[in-house]
Each structure stands twice: as structure tokens, then as C-alpha cells.
Amino acid sequence: xxxxDLSIDDIPTRWYNVLPDLPRLPEKxxxxxxGAPVTREYLERLMVRAMAGQESSLERWVxxxxxxxxxxxxxxxxxxxxxxxxxxxxxxxAQIWFKYEASSPTGSHKLNSAIAQAYFAKRDGHRxxxxxxxxxxxxxxxxxACRLMDLDLLVFMVRASYHQKPYRRHLMETYGAEVRPSxxxxxxxxxxxxxxxxDHPGSEATAVSEAIECVHDDAGSRLAVxxxxxxxxxxxxxxxxxxxxxxESIGRSPDYLIASVGCGSNLGGLALPFLEDxxxxxxxxxxxxxxxxxxxxxxxxxxxxxxDSEGRAPGxxxxxxxxDFVPPPIHAGGLRYHGCAPLVGLIRREGLLDAVAYPxxxxxxxxxxxARLQGYLPAPETAHAIRAVIEVADECKRTGRDxxxxxxxxxxxLLDLPAYxxxxxxxxxxxxxxxxxxxxxxxxxx
Amino acid sequence: xxxxDLSIDDIPTRWYNVLPDLPRLPEKxxxxxxGAPVTREYLERLMVRAMAGQESSLERWVxxxxxxxxxxxxxxxxxxxxxxxxxxxxxxxAQIWFKYEASSPTGSHKLNSAIAQAYFAKRDGHRxxxxxxxxxxxxxxxxxACRLMDLDLLVFMVRASYHQKPYRRHLMETYGAEVRPSxxxxxxxxxxxxxxxxDHPGSEATAVSEAIECVHDDAGSRLAVxxxxxxxxxxxxxxxxxxxxxxESIGRSPDYLIASVGCGSNLGGLALPFLEDxxxxxxxxxxxxxxxxxxxxxxxxxxxxxxDSEGRAPGxxxxxxxxDFVPPPIHAGGLRYHGCAPLVGLIRREGLLDAVAYPxxxxxxxxxxxARLQGYLPAPETAHAIRAVIEVADECKRTGRDxxxxxxxxxxxLLDLPAYxxxxxxxxxxxxxxxxxxxxxxxxxx
Numbered sequence: 001x002x003x004x005d006l007s008i009d010d011i012p013t014r015w016y017n018v019l020p021d022l023p024r025l026p027e028k029x030x031x032x033x034x035g036a037p038v039t040r041e042y043l044e045r046l047m048v049r050a051m052a053g054q055e056s057s058l059e060r061w062v063x064x065x066x067x068x069x070x071x072x073x074x075x076x077x078x079x080x081x082x083x084x085x086x087x088x089x090x091x092x093x094a095q096i097w098f099k100y101e102a103s104s105p106t107g108s109h110k111l112n113s114a115i116a117q118a119y120f121a122k123r124d125g126h127r128x129x130x131x132x133x134x135x136x137x138x139x140x141x142x143x144x145a146c147r148l149m150d151l152d153l154l155v156f157m158v159r160a161s162y163h164q165k166p167y168r169r170h171l172m173e174t175y176g177a178e179v180r181p182s183x184x185x186x187x188x189x190x191x192x193x194x195x196x197x198x199d200h201p202g203s204e205a206t207a208v209s210e211a212i213e214c215v216h217d218d219a220g221s222r223l224a225v226x227x228x229x230x231x232x233x234x235x236x237x238x239x240x241x242x243x244x245x246x247x248e249s250i251g252r253s254p255d256y257l258i259a260s261v262g263c264g265s266n267l268g269g270l271a272l273p274f275l276e277d278x279x280x281x282x283x284x285x286x287x288x289x290x291x292x293x294x295x296x297x298x299x300x301x302x303x304x305x306x307x308d309s310e311g312r313a314p315g316x317x318x319x320x321x322x323x324d325f326v327p328p329p330i331h332a333g334g335l336r337y338h339g340c341a342p343l344v345g346l347i348r349r350e351g352l353l354d355a356v357a358y359p360x361x362x363x364x365x366x367x368x369x370x371a372r373l374q375g376y377l378p379a380p381e382t383a384h385a386i387r388a389v390i391e392v393a394d395e396c397k398r399t400g401r402d403x404x405x406x407x408x409x410x411x412x413x414l415l416d417l418p419a420y421x422x423x424x425x426x427x428x429x430x431x432x433x434x435x436x437x438x439x440x441x442x443x444x445x446x
Numbered sequence: 447x448x449x450x451d452l453s454i455d456d457i458p459t460r461w462y463n464v465l466p467d468l469p470r471l472p473e474k475x476x477x478x479x480x481g482a483p484v485t486r487e488y489l490e491r492l493m494v495r496a497m498a499g500q501e502s503s504l505e506r507w508v509x510x511x512x513x514x515x516x517x518x519x520x521x522x523x524x525x526x527x528x529x530x531x532x533x534x535x536x537x538x539x540a541q542i543w544f545k546y547e548a549s550s551p552t553g554s555h556k557l558n559s560a561i562a563q564a565y566f567a568k569r570d571g572h573r574x575x576x577x578x579x580x581x582x583x584x585x586x587x588x589x590x591a592c593r594l595m596d597l598d599l600l601v602f603m604v605r606a607s608y609h610q611k612p613y614r615r616h617l618m619e620t621y622g623a624e625v626r627p628s629x630x631x632x633x634x635x636x637x638x639x640x641x642x643x644x645d646h647p648g649s650e651a652t653a654v655s656e657a658i659e660c661v662h663d664d665a666g667s668r669l670a671v672x673x674x675x676x677x678x679x680x681x682x683x684x685x686x687x688x689x690x691x692x693x694e695s696i697g698r699s700p701d702y703l704i705a706s707v708g709c710g711s712n713l714g715g716l717a718l719p720f721l722e723d724x725x726x727x728x729x730x731x732x733x734x735x736x737x738x739x740x741x742x743x744x745x746x747x748x749x750x751x752x753x754d755s756e757g758r759a760p761g762x763x764x765x766x767x768x769x770d771f772v773p774p775p776i777h778a779g780g781l782r783y784h785g786c787a788p789l790v791g792l793i794r795r796e797g798l799l800d801a802v803a804y805p806x807x808x809x810x811x812x813x814x815x816x817a818r819l820q821g822y823l824p825a826p827e828t829a830h831a832i833r834a835v836i837e838v839a840d841e842c843k844r845t846g847r848d849x850x851x852x853x854x855x856x857x858x859x860l861l862d863l864p865a866y867x868x869x870x871x872x873x874x875x876x877x878x879x880x881x882x883x884x885x886x887x888x889x890x891x892x
Contacts, residue, residue, distance in 0.1 A: 420616050
């Protein structure tokens with residue numbers, strides 16, 4: 001069998017919450033203004049009320065609301081596909097399977113949590129969500145989710161992407177979202193940054209700061225979060241839960257679970273539902289693939305740091321390169337973030353997560369090879385996972401191990417084709433020169 | 447049930463050939479150099495040998511080769527999805543279902559025939575396929591197919607798209623195809639056109655002429671055809687065959703079968719497998735949706751005409767606007783062709799096919815509304831079908847008819863987002879001004 005489908009009735013009815021199964025709980029979030037752990041009141045002012053609750057819930061299973069499950073029926077369950085041609089090319093005895101999350105209407109796994117957050121925001125009576133997005137995968141997923149749940153949305157999009165990669169901005173706007181560049185003129189923080197540095201390209205961290213400022217200024221708004229938080233990883237557990245069922249149906253269990261990591265939402269979604277097996281002695285390697293240019297798990301340190309660039313977001317304990325680290329302009333925009341989700345940092349700290357980092361040219365080589373062999377063109381983010389899969393499969397060839405390798409195909413690369421074009425033309429470099437030139441401020445939206 | 451999936455084992459084992467079930471056979475192709483019907487030898491020099499045979503075969507069922515079916519397993523069967531939110535919005539008693547062909551790795555139905563043509567080309571010992579493409583849907587499908595079947599490919603891409611819509615060109619090149627703009631310097635015909643008119647934007651018809659010239663000049667090459675031919679519609683019959691099975695599983699039969707028509711490959715694929723029911727008295731309306739700016743079925747006449755702009759392709763009887771008609775630069779590049787497939791022309795001529803044409807702004811309005819309601823962003827081509835569906839569903843509301851409307855969701859619109867951006871900004875016009883400015887010829891590929 002080269003593809004394992006589930007029936008539409010097999011969409012999970014419950015999310016899996018890993019917190020009660022962890023060796024220890026994550027450190028509490030810190031209120032940077034007081035240095036003390038954040039209060040429930042603080043969180044509920046910042047986030048959707050239900051999310052503040054899910055963030056620290058110790059319930060192992062959380063029922064998926066019927067309306068969320070209904071929306072999941074647009075594209076879930078997603079197929080588990082065997083990369084037969086890649087196996088053949090690598091002459092590996094391992095089996096390589098990928099969980100194909102790119103079939104969602106917005107093209108990535110992000111919709112799993114977007115729909116949940118929009119649903120709860122509506123249910124809890126909030127009028128508007130505000131969020132940040134890099135290349136726009138999260139923003140477009142949330143834009144669709146807010147449309148489906150009849151909710152307003154304001155998106156701060158990293159300024160370089162806003163101007164240079166307008167496709168996903170058009171998609172967000174088609175869904176009805178308001179999209180502003182970050183830094184930009186919509187917030188005091190954005191105006192200050194632009195004042196200091198009119199060419200500032202922005203980053204996820206500046207966009208989070210602006211989003212939080214907007215939430216503070218408007219009682220009807222709450223912050224939506226595309227990765228990082230525990231509840232976000234909770235929602236993405238549908239990825240791993242379906243994968244488990246699909247593997248069981250063909251009598252296999254995973255030896256390797258591999259995903260790219262920016263913050264860790266797709267890694268968490270795929271791997272955390274298998275963590276208890278690992279803790280109970282199953283020989284499972286969980287492997288995070290990072291960009292060499294921005295690799296907190298590989299090159300960062302585990303400590304308290306800000307989640308945004310200004311310190312408005314709570315302080316968290318995790319692996320970080322420092323909140324003032326400005327990631328170089330690699331094409332995998334979704335991986336340009338200085339830290340990783342506290343839960344992902346914690347399992348790394350506990351020795352349950354391996355990590356590896358690759359330079360951009362190797363990543364695109366792997367992505368292009370995968371497209372030629374398997375037909376599907378991966379997002380640069382996803383191509384990091386594929387690069388790691390190739391390394392593991394090669395190792396299996398050397399050792400003769402017929403391992404079961406499962407990776408998260410988190411998104412397609414159709415809106416990243418200019419970067420593949422640069423790769424095809426031999427122009428791509430490991431770290432691209434900073435070629436962002438900010439548009440002149442007169443006459444355009446800042 | 448809001449989505450009907452089939453099992454991977456339900457991929458059809460045979461294509462359906464409508465020719466033996468037609469009221470009369472299509473007129474023979476004409477050799478423009480002699481005025482007489484083309485010979486089998488002529489066709490076999492132009493096309494893959496097996497294709498020349500399939501073109502006039504009267505076998506009702508044609509076995510799908512195992513290797514083609516294997517490749518179909520990448521994404522087939524495709525789901526049949528009910529557009530519940532659209533029904534609700536329109537307050538129509540009709541049920542609206544769409545056959546979702548956009549889940550193929552290249553994003554449209556085109557891969558159904560691309561894989562077949564590449565398979566037979568390889569089997570029949572040809573070294574290379576040569577083809578034309580407009581916006582690139584067909585070219586990227588064939589590029590993947592040729593890669594899977596280990597075959598060379600040369601694609602002539604309409605020059606305006608080559609320069610202004612490079613995404614699908616990058617995709618073709620990632621799959622390993624050679625892509626040249628048409629008109630361009632690769633052929634005598636291309637050089638002549640550019641000599642006369644250096645800013646010539648090209649069209650499907652110029653690209654076909656250049657492709658045929660290359661095939662004539664190279665004995666190892668054959669022409670691959672993305673629409674138009676009988677064999678192409680044969681391959682796409684998997685769309686309608688699966689749809690029939692899906693509808694049967696929920697106890698429904700179609701009252702309306704709706705698709706956009708450029709040449710008619712997705713209309714033919716969806717509708718022809720139901721034609722016999724219609725001929726046997728079933729009350730089925732088959733409806734073609736065309737762009738007002740290029741509507742051979744609505745505004746053309748049925749007569750003998752060239753399939754390309756130079757008269758190198760065979761002459762055919764069909765509905766045409768004239769082979770020298772240069773379609774205005776609407777965004778639905780896949781519908782910019784002066785004529786339609788002879789089989790589609792024939793069923794129109796026989797009164798079995800209705801047609802309707804819409805201006806571009808109405809089409810984008812329908813496409814954007816569909817995205818907001820159903821999540822999936824349709825290609826501008828597909829949005830034509832959606833516009834027609836809305837009209838039919840509104841009519842059902844007036845008459846109170848709970849009809850079953852089925853339409854072909856032929857492709858996604860993710861690579862057409864700049865056009866949606868223009869629509870969102872209120873800049874889109876029914877016929878866009880000819881804003882193609884040919885790049886200067888020095889220093890770039892022509």
C-alpha cells in the first residue's frame with residue numbers, strides 16, 4: 001500500500017494534550033512588567049478566554065467542538081503517503097511515509113489550530129482576532145477560519161514579505177482580513193521602529209509586538225497565535241492522532257518522527273501523540289530540522305526570554321537565540337523565529353528531542369529532488385524535514401535497518417516558486433544577501 | 447454527507463470513450479497542405495503512435511495501463527464535495543456538488559491526460575514530447591508526467607505568461623522541463639512573428655505552431671496535447687466515471703453538469719461519461735461556461751478551421767472564433783483559445799450542450815465568494831463554472847427545484863492570486879487593457 005486514507009468519519013473527536021504525560025510541567029509564563037508568573041487574568045486579557053484555559057489544562061483529552069470538526073471535514077483526514085520513488089532513489093531499506101497536511105484549503109497544517117482559535121473566539125464573545133504572520137501561512141489559515149466563524153481579523157505581516165511576497169496577502173484579503181505590514185504605521189511600536197530605521201524589514205517578533213499593542217488598545221480584540229503556545233500544539237495533535245491510526249492500519253509503528261521546526265507546531269502535532277510510547281520505552285527518535293541560519297534548538301540556549309521583540313509578550317523558558325536576534329532572510333519564512341515553543345524546548349531539554357540544522361541550498365536541493373520523484377513540491381519549511389529524512393534514510397542504508405520513517409509534509413511550495421526559480425538558476429545562496437529594499441514611505445500603506 | 451470519498455482501489459480501471467455512443471462521428475481532421483483527410487501516417491508523425499490510434503478508436507472502454515493507474519494513485523480518486531455554505535448563502539433548494547480536481551500535485555485536472563500521454567510516448571519509443579501551454583497548467587502537469595516517465599520535454603509557453611507569470615515556469619523547470627517563450631527565437635515561425643512584431647504577447651495558437659515545427663524538425667519528438675483531441679477527453683473520463691460512482695453511492699443523479707470551457711478537457715471529462723444517459727432520455731443539462739471575451743461556443747460558428755495560428759496543425763470542424771483571433775488578456779489564461787475541442791463542438795452542434803459566457807469581473811466575484819464560503823480559492827477558469835452554478839442555483843430557487851448540480855472544480859487559484867489582488871482592490875476590468883510590454887530582446891531568452 002502506497003497511501004493510507006482514513007474515512008471522513010475517522011477525524012479525531014478529541015485533541016490530545018501532552019501536559020499530563022510529560023516528565024515535568026513547563027515553566028510558568030512570566031509577566032515581564034512584574035517578573036512574576038502571569039495571572040489567569042493577564043492571559044485572558046491577552047488571549048481568547050478558552051485558550052487561556054487550554055494553555056495550562058491537565059486534561060489528557062479535550063473534546064473537539066462539533067463546529068470545529070465540521071470545518072475539519074473540508075480536508076481532513078489527510079492522507080499518509082509512502083514516498084516509494086524517494087526510497088528507490090536512495091536505495092534505502094527504510095520505509096518513508098509522509099503525513100500530507102498540504103491538502104488544506106490554505107495549503108498547510110496551520111488551519112488545524114486556526115479554526116479552533118476562531119471558533120473559541122467567537123464562542124467567547126470576542127469581536128476580532130489580531131495576529132502576526134511571516135510569509136503568510138498562518139495568516140491565510142486564520143483569515144479563512146475567521147471568515148468561516150464570522151469574526152474580524154487584523155494581521156501584522158512581516159514587512160519584507162508584505163511587499164515582496166504579496167500572494168498570501170492577496171489570499172488573506174480575499175478571505176476578508178485586514179493586513180498591515182510590520183513594522184508599520186498602525187501602532188506606536190511600529191512607528192517608532194520605522195522612525196529609527198525606515199528600511200526595517202520586520203520579523204515575526206516585531207509583528208507580535210504590534211499585534212499585542214493592538215489587543216491592549218481594544219477590549220474586543222484578542223491575540224491569536226500560530227505556534228508557540230501549548231494550546232496550539234494541542235490543536236495540531238490531530239496530525240499525530242490520525243498518523244497513529246494510519247500506521248496501525250498497516251501494522252507499523254514509527255522509528256523516526258521528523259518535522260521542520262520554526263516554533264514547533266507541526267513537529268508537536270505529529271510527534272507529541274507518540275511521546276508517551278517513547279517514555280514507555282519505544283525506540284522512537286523525534287527529530288527537528290532547522291535552518292542553519294536560525295536554529296534555536298541546535299545553536300540556541302535554554303533560558304528565560306521574550307516571545308516578541310519588545311517584551312510585551314510573556315517571558316518564557318525555551319531554547320532561544322535571543323529575542324533581539326534578527327533572522328537572516330532565508331526563504332523558509334515560517335522558520336524565521338528566534339525561539340521555539342516552550343513545550344518543544346522542554347522535550348529537547350529533557351533529552352526527548354533530537355535536532356539538526358541545514359543550510360538553505362541543501363534544503364532546496366532536497367525539496368526539488370522530492371518534487372521530481374514524488375510530484376509534490378514542498379514548502380521550503382517542509383523541505384527541511386525532507387533533508388533530514390534523506391540523511392536518516394541514508395544512515396538506514398548503511399546500517400541495513402528497515403526503519404519506518406514518518407515526516408510531516410506541513411505545506412506545499414507553490415507560493416515559494418520564485419525561490420525554487422533561484423535555485424534552478426543556480427542563484428540561491430545559503431544565506432541570501434539582505435536584498436530587501438523598503439518601499440518609499442510616501443503613498444503606500446505602512 | 448458533505449463529502450464523498452472513494453477508496454484508492456476505486457480508481458477506474460478503464461477510460462470511457464464516447465465515440466461509439468455519439469449520434470454521429472466527428473468530421474475527420476483535414477491535412478491543410480492537401481485539403482484531404484489526414485492519414486494515419488500523418489498523425490503518427492505528429493503525435494505519439496498510441497495517441498493516433500486512440501484518436502479514432504471506436505472501443506467503448508480502454509484499459510488504463512497499470513503504470514498510469516499507479517501514477518493516478520498519487521492523488522486519485524478525487525473527492526466529490528458538497529458546497530453546503532454556498533447553497534445556504536444562495537438559499538437554493540438545489541444541492542451543489544463539486545468534483546475537486548485541484549488536489550493533483552500540479553493543481554488541476556490536466557495531470558490525468560499528461561500521465562497517459564507521457565506513458566505512451568515512453569512505451570512507443572519516443573525520446574521527447576513537445577507541447578504548448580498558456581498560463582502553465584498543462585505544461586506543469588506534463589512536466590511532472592515526463593519526469594515520472596523519464597522523458598524529455600520542451601514547452602512553448604505563451605510569451606506574456608512566460609514573462610509575467612513565472613511561477614508555473616519555475617515549476618516546470620523544477621520538474622526538469624525546458625521552457626521557451628512563444629513567440630521566441632527557437633523556431634522559424636517564432637522568429638518571423640517577433641521580426642514582424644517584437645512585442646507580440648503570443649497565444650496558445652502561436653505556441654502550437656512552434657511546437658509542431660519542432661516536432662517536424664526532430665524525428666524523436668512528438669506533440670503532446672493538453673486539450674482538443676479525442677484521446678485527451680478519453681483520459682479525462684476518469685473525472686466523470688468517479689463522479690458517477692460517488693453520486694450513485696449517495697443515491698443521486700445529476701441534473702446539471704457544469705464546467706468551464708477553453709477547449710473542453712474538463713467539461714468533456716466530467717460530462718461525456720453521462721452523455722449516454724442523456725441520449726437515453728435522462729433530463730441532464732450539460733452547461734459550458736466561457737469567458738465573454740473569448741467564447742467560441744457562445745459567439746463562434748461551427749466550421750472548418752485551423753487548430754493553430756499558422757495552419758500547421760490539422761484542420762478541424764468545430765466552433766471557432768477564427769484561428770487568427772487573438773484573445774484579449776483575461777486572467778483565465780487556460781480559456782484563451784479561439785476554438786473548442788471537436789468533440790465538444792459536435793455535442794454542441796447536436797444540441798446536447800448548452801453554453802453561457804460571463805465577463806471577467808462577474809467571474810472573479812463568484813470565485814472570491816466561493817473562497818470565502820467554501821475555503822477553496824478557485825482558478826479563474828474554474829470560477830467561470832462557479833459563476834454558472836450560481837445562476838443555475840438561483841434559477842432553482844425561483845422554481846423551487848431541488849436539482850443536483852455538479853460542477854468540475856478543475857484547478858486551484860493559488861498562482862492566480864495577483865489577479866484576485868486586482869479584484870480585491872477594485873482594479874479588475876472586464877477586459878483588461880493590453881498591458882503586456884515585451885521585455886527588450888537583448889540579454890533575455892526569447
